[in-house]
Amino acid sequence: MKVLVFSSRSYDRAALIKMPTDHALFFTERRLTKETVHLASGHDAVSLFTSDDGSGTVLDMLHGLGVRYVLLRSAGYDHVDIQKANTLGMRVAHVPEYSPNSVAEHAVAMLMAVNRKIIQGQLLMQLQDFRIDSLMGFDIHGKTVGVIGTGKIGRAFANIMTGFGAKVMAYDPAPNQEAIEKGVQYGTLQALLSECDVISIHCPLKAETKHLFSHENLKRMKAGAILINTSRGAVIDTVALIESLAAGHLGGACLDVYEFERGLFFEDHTNESCLDANFIRLRSFKNVLITAHQGFLTQDAVEQIAGTTLENLNRFSNHLACSNELTVWKSEVANRQN
Structure with missing residues (x-):
């Protein structure tokens, strides 16, 4: 698979590149927005951070470009319209646990x-x-x-x-x-x-x-x-x-x-x-x-985020169940439990 990693920084790239993977990773420091969504053309998946726009409008545009998988490098997913993704048949996964x-x-x-x-x-x-x-x-x-x-x-x-x-x-x-x-x-x-x-x-x-x-x-x-x-x-x-x-x-x-x-x-x-x-x-x-949302920024946490992100990708690419996959039902359950 070809994966475009939006909002990537040096620490993202270093951690992801270090992980063994058969997938082709491409990086951009630009945030995913309606204006930058075209960058995902030709990619099967995108990886998003909390600063990216995962609204229904942007997901529609990604889907039109052929993107079928959304890999979040965060535990939170309030920036992504999970219901819209499910409706489009796009699979979304997050990183629920890191340091x-x-x-x-x-x-x-x-x-x-x-x-x-x-x-x-x-x-x-x-x-x-x-x-x-x-x-x-x-x-x-x-x-x-x-x-x-x-x-x-x-x-x-x-x-x-x-x-x-x-x-x-x-x-x-x-x-x-x-x-x-x-x-x-x-x-x-x-x-x-x-x-x-x-x-x-x-x-x-x-x-x-x-x-x-x-x-x-x-x-x-x-x-x-x-x-x-x-x-x-x-x-x-x-x-x-x-x-x-x-x-x-x-x-x-x-x-x-x-x-x-x-x-x-x-x-x-x-x-x-x-x-x-x-x-x-x-x-x-x-x-x-x-501080500028740096609470997660330790070597331990960043490596765990990278590892889980690629594991989620591997599960998706092999059409396997993924415990970190987000669905409307799972989101509703998580909201009731938090």
């Missing part, structure tokens, strides 16, 4: 950087201003940390927080027995919002979770709490978040994802003016740390 520790550890790193004001301290150091008056943080030990979503990444984050000596609360429609056995206490969303000093988001983006952190829910959060998001940007209402930060209600925000990141993250905009007023405003807060 959950990569994202969990990144969330912890961001938390500690914001809480202990590491970046501000470094900036002062470079200015030779060695005063520490503005760098006060708080102990994680003894605090209450909330986890929204206790899949593998959420549980990995909870385990680290337990190791810090924090009390861990969780909200998830489907409580996990392993998490309970490790001391995680499940409660209502309202209880978690009002009681937690730190809240970390690890749930998928779906209708029920879009803008879960709305104006109302952000107001319900404990004053001075830190909010972490390494899942999907739209789980937080960006405008509401800005208002909460500007009002001094939230103590800080750690964002590895951003509601309007498509077309912004993973691209070089060095010589361009940023026209996203919300993003500019978020960057202006000293108590906000933003």
Whole structure:
């Protein structure tokens, strides 16, 4: 098979090329959009990342070009119209599992950087201003940390927080027995919002979770709490978040994802003016740390993603069942379980 890998970067190419395969892999750094879909002409399959457009319109165009397989290099699939793909007879697979520790550890790193004001301290150091008056943080030990979503990444984050000596609360429609056995206490969303000093988001983006952190829910959060998001940007209402930060209600925000990141993250905009007023405003807060969706970016995780992507391709090319294949039915079940 001929496979075009959209939104590919050096780490993608290195990991995929290293894997043994009989398929011909071609790479482009360009995102899949209506304007770039023509690049897939002559290919049997495409591989997409979270920044790519897998809408029904684009899938129709891919199908017209002869593409029959869509290989996602991500666990999330909210950027792909699974129902449309199924209707067209296109097979889609994702990577449901790769190092959950990569994202969990990144969330912890961001938390500690914001809480202990590491970046501000470094900036002062470079200015030779060695005063520490503005760098006060708080102990994680003894605090209450909330986890929204206790899949593998959420549980990995909870385990680290337990190791810090924090009390861990969780909200998830489907409580996990392993998490309970490790001391995680499940409660209502309202209880978690009002009681937690730190809240970390690890749930998928779906209708029920879009803008879960709305104006109302952000107001319900404990004053001075830190909010972490390494899942999907739209789980937080960006405008509401800005208002909460500007009002001094939230103590800080750690964002590895951003509601309007498509077309912004993973691209070089060095010589361009940023026209996203919300993003500019978020960057202006000293108590906000933003990284460009790099939580997954460890050698371990990238190699696992590459291996699973090619295994999915092998299953498809040999007309075999694939446990990672996405169908409307499977998506609905996953949404109920997350």
